[in-house]
Amino acid sequence: MNTILVVDDDAHIRKLMRLYLEDSQFTVIEAADGKEALDILSRVNVQLAIVDVMMPHVDGIELTEDIRSFLDIPILMVTAKGESQDKVRGFQAGTDDYVVKPFDPVELILRVKALLKRYNVSSEKTVTIGSATIDIDQLIVTSNALTISLKKKECELLFMLASSPGVIFTRSQLIEKIWGYDYEGDERTVDVHIKRLREQLNPITDIAISTVRGLGYRLEVV
Incomplete structure (x- = not known):
């Protein structure tokens, strides 16, 4: 059973989230602020964190940055209605998705499940295609004696393509899986990242990212 950390200084919000999450068979741990959340994360194995932006001591943005510095778990941020700047800051800090208060609890559960599914897909940390091995933890591609370092989104994109060789992914599918529903x-953006990947993977001659006109991209052994 997955453990969800709910971080919010409003006890009523935490109770509402707990009710729906536990009804969906999740284990829930509560924290009233970012400082308490960090203490819990240092001791407990948590699979996902739901983080409110506005909190005392350590706010949601700072907490997200701190989590990202030592944990690779999905983070769902809760923002106030109309505070678009919070969303931007949240994504810059490393959140995966967000919901806006007042939120629909059913939507919250769907987003939690989608994030867990997305992370579980990449729970395997390496994938090999042709002579290339992609390591999503170290953000590198190795092929024979060659090692290529990638940026996080580039590696996630390549990892997804390599996990299903020959399968065509549309741009919207790649956006949803790598950047999140509300990007x-x-x-x-996908085209820019694909172009960079092709340039960096050029020395590896037995794999190629193909453009399928009108559809999207696929990774193939050549």
Whole structure:
């Protein structure tokens, strides 16, 4: 059973989240602020954190940055209605998704399940295709004596393609899986990352990222 950490200084919000999460068979641990959350995370194995932005001591943005410095777990941020700047700061800090207060508890559960599924897909830390091995923990690709360092999103994108060789992924599918449901940029972001990946993978001659016109991209052994 997955353990969810709910971090919010409002006890009523925490109670509401606990009710719905436990009804969906999750184990719930509560923290009233970021400082208490960090203490819990240092002692307890948590699979996902739900983090409110506005909290005393350590706020949600700082907490997200701290979590990202030592843990690779999905983070769902809770923001106030209309505070778009919080969303931007949240994504910059490393959150995976967000919900806006007042939120629909059913939507919250769906987002939690989607994030866990997304992370569980990449619970295997390496995947091999052709002569190349992609290590999502170290953000590297190795092939024979060659080692190529990648940025986080580049590695996640390549890892996803390599996990299903020959399968066509649309740009919208890649955006949803790598950047999250509510990514506010456009699909050209995928094209930019694919271009960078192709340039960096050029020395590895037995794999290639192919463009399927009108559909998307796939990774193949050549």
